[in-house]
Amino acid sequence: MVRPLVQFERVERTFGSVRALAPCDLSVQRGELVSIVGPSGCGKSTLLRLASNLDKPTGGRIRFATDSVGYVFQDPTLMPWRTVRGNAELLGRLAGMSRREARAAAEAALATVGLADFADHLPRQLSGGMRMRVSLARSLVINPEVFLFDEPFGALDEITRGRLNLVLLDLFAQRRFAGLFVTHSVEEAVFLSTRVVVMSARPGRIVAEFEVPFDLPRRLDLRYTPEFAQLAGKVATALEEAS
Amino acid sequence: MTDVTVADEAMPEASARQEGRARRRAARGAAAEPADRPGLARRLVRGWVPPLLLALVLIGVWYYVSLVALRPEKRFLLPPPHEIFTEGFADPRVRADILEATWVTTKAAMLGLAIAVVLGSGLVVLMAQASWVRRSFYPWIVVLQTIPTLAMVPVIGFWFGYSLAPRVTVCVIITMFPLVINPLQGMLGASRGLHDLMTLGGANRLTRLIQLQIPAALPDFFTGLQSAAGLSVVGATVGDFFFGRGEIGLGLLISKYTQRLESAPMLAVVFSTCVLGVLVFLAFGALGRRVVGRWSEAWGAR
Numbered sequence: 001m002v003r004p005l006v007q008f009e010r011v012e013r014t015f016g017s018v019r020a021l022a023p024c025d026l027s028v029q030r031g032e033l034v035s036i037v038g039p040s041g042c043g044k045s046t047l048l049r050l051a052s053n054l055d056k057p058t059g060g061r062i063r064f065a066t067d068s069v070g071y072v073f074q075d076p077t078l079m080p081w082r083t084v085r086g087n088a089e090l091l092g093r094l095a096g097m098s099r100r101e102a103r104a105a106a107e108a109a110l111a112t113v114g115l116a117d118f119a120d121h122l123p124r125q126l127s128g129g130m131r132m133r134v135s136l137a138r139s140l141v142i143n144p145e146v147f148l149f150d151e152p153f154g155a156l157d158e159i160t161r162g163r164l165n166l167v168l169l170d171l172f173a174q175r176r177f178a179g180l181f182v183t184h185s186v187e188e189a190v191f192l193s194t195r196v197v198v199m200s201a202r203p204g205r206i207v208a209e210f211e212v213p214f215d216l217p218r219r220l221d222l223r224y225t226p227e228f229a230q231l232a233g234k235v236a237t238a239l240e241e242a243s
Numbered sequence: 244m245t246d247v248t249v250a251d252e253a254m255p256e257a258s259a260r261q262e263g264r265a266r267r268r269a270a271r272g273a274a275a276e277p278a279d280r281p282g283l284a285r286r287l288v289r290g291w292v293p294p295l296l297l298a299l300v301l302i303g304v305w306y307y308v309s310l311v312a313l314r315p316e317k318r319f320l321l322p323p324p325h326e327i328f329t330e331g332f333a334d335p336r337v338r339a340d341i342l343e344a345t346w347v348t349t350k351a352a353m354l355g356l357a358i359a360v361v362l363g364s365g366l367v368v369l370m371a372q373a374s375w376v377r378r379s380f381y382p383w384i385v386v387l388q389t390i391p392t393l394a395m396v397p398v399i400g401f402w403f404g405y406s407l408a409p410r411v412t413v414c415v416i417i418t419m420f421p422l423v424i425n426p427l428q429g430m431l432g433a434s435r436g437l438h439d440l441m442t443l444g445g446a447n448r449l450t451r452l453i454q455l456q457i458p459a460a461l462p463d464f465f466t467g468l469q470s471a472a473g474l475s476v477v478g479a480t481v482g483d484f485f486f487g488r489g490e491i492g493l494g495l496l497i498s499k500y501t502q503r504l505e506s507a508p509m510l511a512v513v514f515s516t517c518v519l520g521v522l523v524f525l526a527f528g529a530l531g532r533r534v535v536g537r538w539s540e541a542w543g544a545r
């Protein structure tokens with residue numbers, strides 16, 4: 001078996017008296033896109049912060065086989081004083097790319113998310129969905145080995161969300177990163193990932209895992225096949241029992 | 244690669260944003276604009292007519308007091324408004340005095356402001372680095388604000404003499420507070436998400452300061468600078484008045500004319516001081532809009 005890029009071993013996280021995460025075992029390797037679904041407040045964001053090393057566990061340990069991490073937060077989190085291009089260049093520059101390299105990578109990433117024509121706009125001139133895509137492009141620039149997504153499309157309308165799901169799947173097919181994708185939509189979880197993890201509330205625990213057998217590339221109409229419906233139904237049942 | 248051309252979604256948050264902006268503008272003392280922005284002419288009318296009408300009323304009251312309520316032998320106490328011009332600005336001697344004094348005061352005010360900007364910004368950068376630095380300085384900044392600086396003018400004169408230096412010192416003390424508190428608030432307000440992003444990118448302290456904290460502090464810095472600029476003119480003028488000697492600035496000129504019972508020239512100086520204050524306020528406002536107006540909604544970005 002391939003060595004996982006991130007491996008949680010009995011990882012716990014408590015905030016004062018609040019147990020956000022009960023002992024948790026989870027690993028993700030290259031070529032895996034693992035979705036995490038669970039009721040709100042069950043510790044999904046906490047888990048991603050731990051996986052990005054922004055936060056440290058209060059128990060157990062996490063093994064990292066890479067420090068190349070991309071993190072798409074729940075909010076776009078853009079710098080309002082930088083243009084779309086400037087925002088997309090930020091991580092590349094921090095990673096030591098030259099001005100020219102970072103610019104080229106930023107423009108390629110913006111084209112990938114369909115924002116090539118908006119490079120000179122400021123974030124405030126964009127809609128919510130467009131800002132989220134800038135945020136995605138910003139992380140693409142560094143081509144991370146581990147890619148974390150915290151409900152990135154949660155606030156978007158159905159159509160935009162479907163399109164961005166395809167963009168993401170396409171990127172995954174090309175780059176085969178190790179992904180953790182938090183969502184509250186069972187459909188999105190099954191459609192996007194190679195594995196779905198269901199968490200329960202307080203303290204957050206992993207209560208069920210489902211392999212997703214569908215081949216890549218996937219098309220949006222996969223969501224209307226009986227096989228898809230059956231698997232989504234199982235995940236939904238597990239989620240309901242967990243809440 | 245999939246060819247994604249995602250349509251530009253509508254902007255449902257636009258109206259909410261506009262509301263927020265109106266609130267912020269109101270908070271800054273600018274006139275709040277209605278959501279459906281009327282034409283330029285209407286806005287000019289709404290912005291200028293009410294204050295001008297008020298000014299006309301006040302001038303009317305002034306004429307009444309001066310020409311009707313006061314007996315002629317007492318009229319020197321409050322000369323009618325036009326005499327500010329006929330006996331003030333029209334008099335070449337008075338005009339020369341005022342120009343000279345304005346220069347003296349502006350010099351002290353701007354020098355004081357510049358020094359306060361440098362000291363204040365340095366302090367803000369230090370205070371943003373660690374909470375223990377912040378906790379050590381914060382109470383003293385507040386204390387600095389409560390010093391009755393003008394009452395201390397005699398002592399300051401005793402220490403620093405009566406030339407430019409003590410006047411500048413007064414301005415620095417008076418303008419420091421908004422130049423620390425405002426940018427500090429902006430700097431600490433940089434979003435936690437952006438800080439996390441810098442951490443993920445492996446940014447060091449200096450990079451974080453330059454790329455994130457300083458830009459985040461700029462809108463509030465300019466808000467502080469604008470109040471400080473107004474304060475610096477007041478500080479230089481009133482400080483001058485209390486020093487009572489040295490180069491003649493606007494404050495000393497006021498006391499000179501007052502002692503000679505020359506009310507009209509005295510009021511001309513007061514009027515000039517107001518104009519200087521307003522000009523400085525407008526100039527620093529324009530500077531703020533120029534630097535951050537492109538992106539900061541508090542500075543007019545739309």
Ligand SMILES: Nc1ncnc2c1ncn2[C@@H]1O[C@H](COP(=O)(O)OP(=O)(O)O)[C@@H](O)[C@H]1O
Nearest residue numbers: 015018019020039040041042043044045046047
């Ligand atoms: N920095 C923190 N300080 C205190 N409590 C926190 C902190 N972060 C998260 N929590 C708590 O941990 C629990 C899980 O939070 P979170 O991971 O954000 O949930 P989710 O993302 O699944 O909605 C919540 O009860 C929350 O209040």
Ligand SMILES: [Mg+2]
Nearest residue numbers: 044045074150
């Ligand atoms: Mg969350």
